[in-house]
Amino acid sequence: MLTKQQIQAAVAVMSKMFPDAQPSLDARTPFQYMISVMLSAQATDISVNKVTPQLFKDYPDPQTMAAASEVALQADIHSIGLYRNKAKHMKAASEALLRDFNGVVPHTRNELMRLPGVGRKTADVVLADAFGIPAFAVDTHVTRVTKRLRMVPQKATVLEIEQRMMQMMPEAQWVATHHTMIYFGRYQCLARAPKCEQCPLLDICAEGQQRLGLKQAN
């Protein structure tokens, strides 16, 4: 397991590799940001950004989205995966927003997670990126990267990863670390074919060394 110093040093290296790592969703309001993040589940930001301009032109706020039919919402997001579920969640979340939160996107994770279609990851990203509230969102990239680099135990749950990484990194860096790891996971530490041969973290990465046959497990 990597030490706190090693983890912070590794994150610093990733940050130098991807200095422009930042949220890339097109959205103008917290509501639109929340919807964009919901759509990001199992879809790329690029795919989401293709449909949100028309979606938010047609339904810019929870009032109009709650009033829309699921079929009409599906039409605007048809080109992304899981669009039926997502249309249902968008409408239901808009209705819940109006019913329970006076149409205002809440600023706490527990409140956000009460909205249909909003889970831990989506809630954390909304807090961090729409409101600037410190949060460490753990997604599949963060899970894969932290486990490969032995920043967390191999069996760690999402909650355990989140708690450990929040202890390892200064609070002021939680959000940036999340985005850095997204980029590192997306472009360097790929799920299926990680680019270990040209990875600057190879010297401290147990899995990378194992993959290249430079060292046995552990």
Added chain:
DNA sequence: AACTCGGGGCA
């Protein structure tokens, strides 16, 4: 913990 939803990306 396992299963479902689903079009897109990549081999």
Added chain:
DNA sequence: TGCCCAGAGTT
């Protein structure tokens, strides 16, 4: 073509 994926909800 066939597999995997920037999740969340249900059982």
